[in-house]
Amino acid sequence: MHDKGDFKTMLFPSIHKQKSEFLQGIYAGLSIALGYLPVALTFGFIAETTGLTLLETIGMSAFVFAGASQYMALSLIAIGTGALEIIFTTFIINIRHLLMSTAISEKAEKDNPIIKGVYAFGMTDEVFAVTSTKAGKLTSPYILGVGCLAYSSWVINSGIGYIIGTSLPEILQKSMSIALYALFIALLVPSLKKHRKIIMLACFAAFLNAILTLFIPTGWAIIIATLASATGIEVLYSKKTNMMDAHQENIDKECG
């Protein structure tokens, strides 16, 4: 005798599959939600001290959903900068997502542009990092699952931060500032162990970014460092494999 759940699965296998993909995404999004917690709390807290209302604070998190640029906006609002400059700086900081979305587009399954339009809204650095390092093709429900959890954590915790303000112990606030970087490191390490090329990609991009941030805005530095490393290391590796292939051919000739 089948229970109701099994019956549904038999009738609609694709719905069942989509649901489990979505749940897997939610699970993968947990670490982002945890990482966002301190950053969003602090955002809410600073927004309150900057003089924003609760609605404006939650509204900014809900409509923008981009940590670095929201912090930047607060500091610019605090010194009385105009709307246009804030919007332009936001654009410069977030243009790096162009590259990330392109990489995801290559990995994602074909789907309705409206669904892609929905999950594109949640394509933050962290959502990109989690989805792009997952093995195999990406399904839309999975990306949506990761995005949903990350988004909820960001918006809800901005509001909580606004309300509780300084009541979180300062020592904990300080230690929690490592959370997102720890997440990035945890995502990178398993792949580092697999391939030496990945170590080179990450290190070269990090090195370039460190130099570039001295001269140009962070958003541009990240995009240029990432592109230069991804292209440069690819050229280096394809040359190396070509040389190895040529070497192999010579050996084959001599032996044969």
Next chain:
Amino acid sequence: MSTTMLIIILGMGIVTYIPRVLPLITMNGKEMPPRVKAVLQNVPYAALGALIFPGVLYIQEDIWFGIIGGITALSVALFGANLIIVVISSITVLTIYSFLF
């Protein structure tokens, strides 16, 4: 909500959404040349490198905060720990560090 604030929020929202959505809807399922594909497959790892460094050094005024936190995350991750364990361990180590120094 003041009008200026509304303009700032909506404007920031629009300019953030455009770079995120453009590639996904314009290249829906289109095949890319193999070289472009290879570079794009490198992007996640290069991007992670750039996102981590040098940003991690500046999370607090005390540069050691980022260094200790980063090394903790790296060591715990090398042991194959799950993401959440890595995040919690580095927060714990930094809390202990703040108590001691």
